[in-house]
Each structure stands twice: as C-alpha cells, then as structure tokens.
Amino acid sequence: MFKYEGNGTIRHIFESEQQVVTNLVLEKGKEIPTHDSPYTVVVVPVKGKIIFSGINFREEIYPGAIIRMSPKEPHSLYALEDSELMVIKSQLVE
Numbered sequence: 722m723f724k725y726e727g728n729g730t731i732r733h734i735f736e737s738e739q740q741v742v743t744n745l746v747l748e749k750g751k752e753i754p755t756h757d758s759p760y761t762v763v764v765v766p767v768k769g770k771i772i773f774s775g776i777n778f779r780e781e782i783y784p785g786a787i788i789r790m791s792p793k794e795p796h797s798l799y800a801l802e803d804s805e806l807m808v809i810k811s812q813l814v815e
Contacts, residue, residue: 727767727805743808747771747800755797760810764788769804773797 725734727744735742741760747753747769755774764773770783775796782788790796 727807729805739812741810743810745806745808747798747804747806749800749803751800753798755795757793757795758790758810759792759812761792761813762788762790762794763809763811764790765807765809767805767807770801771804771806772799772801774799 731746733743765787766782766784773780773782773788
C-alpha cells in the first residue's frame with residue numbers, strides 16, 4: 722500500500738503507464754476549457770462546487786458526487802466555489 726496526498730496545488734500525485742492521478746485546484750470563477758483525455762476519467766471533488774459540462778450534459782459536482790467519463794469524451798469545468806478535485810485517469814484493460 723502507498724499513500725499519496727494533494728497539497729493544495731495543481732500537480733500529478735501519482736503516474737504510471739496505466740494511470741495518472743492529479744490534484745486539481747480551481748479558484749472560484751476559474752474555468753478549464755473543453756478538452757478530452759485518452760483515458761477513462763473519474764473526477765472526485767474534495768471541496769467546493771464545480772459545473773462539469775460535456776456533450777449533452779451539465780452537472781454540478783461537489784464532495785460526495787463524482788463524474789466518470791469514457792476516453793475521448795469532451796468536457797469542461799467551471800468553479801462555482803474555490804474547489805479541489807482528484808482526477809483519476811486510467812487506461813482500462815478491455
């Protein structure tokens with residue numbers, strides 16, 4: 722077992738060939754424009770509220786509500802509050 726911690730900044734806290742875990746920090750009003758990832762992505766809010774948008778969806782996420790996306794799914798984020806997220810990108814074996 723290994724323990725990894727975020728430290729309130731944007732940085733990868735774990736990286737391997739199959740997985741990247743990023744601590745993402747967004748101040749209120751900040752946006753990450755539309756982009757995609759070649760990985761399956763799980764977004765886990767640690768604090769704050771985020772509007773998470775993609776094709777045909779717009780959801781508010783907060784601690785206790787997560788998003789899971791398929792590879793190449795376009796999405797954007799907008800911080801309604803100062804927010805911190807764990808973004809887990811994994812290359813799943815099919």
